[in-house]
Amino acid sequence: MIPALTPELILYATAIGLTTIGLAGVVLSVHLFRMVLSLVIAEAGVNLMLVLAGYRWDAVAPILTSLGEQPAMVDPVPQAMVLTAIVIGVGVQALAVSILIRIRQRYATLDRWEVAERMDADIAATAGTPRDVSQEAPLGERPLPPIPAKRVDPSGSES
Template sequence: MTVYVLCFALFLVGVYGVLTKRDLIKIILSTGIMGYSANLFLILFAYKKGAVYPILSKGEEIKAMVDPLPQALVLTSIVIELGITAMLVALAIKLYEKYKTFDITKIRRLSG
């Protein structure tokens, strides 16, 4: 259970970064931290004590294996995160070209 709590604490560090930082780059890094902890939580939840990875190998009898389903879901999630990071970086670069700053309190027209 302590492992789950620590993983959630990592998520909250990401939330802290999004809420209090005024730098676009650090906000992108904070969303990355939140993504890492969400992925890790799914895999923590699927671990079975004493089990091995879910890949059969030649000449070995089937032992206890961990759950392959969350691993499959997280595999797609990691790649999507990479695409999202690329898109956020592109947005930040465009904002920098227009306003010449990464400081979100100075990017006035977005706040309405």
């Protein structure tokens, strides 16, 4: 039973598809920057979903063009919400990228599991405990490969 391919279905499928692709990307990626990009995709999907929540076929943008009788207008509230959500997304992404720059300078990698391992090692070293085996990669006590001597950037190692 395949439903008819209406514009309605296409738009909803796009919104939900983008959200799903983004979320799947976050879960499946091993590179931290790709995870952030996947989040951007997912956010685009939900923003489309929000706009759709107030959309009408027979209506114009909610701006008065003349006094007197008005044509039907789309719901202005979701548009305002999307504006807010987009700006919030931009702020979070910029912050994410700046943290990623620092991590890359310190750990010389952006691989998700390697960063997690090094973080666990760092936390354990600060606390002075034997390292807990990582929850996500229970492969026993893997010795960490040494950070390559030739760093990607010599200048930004410490701020």
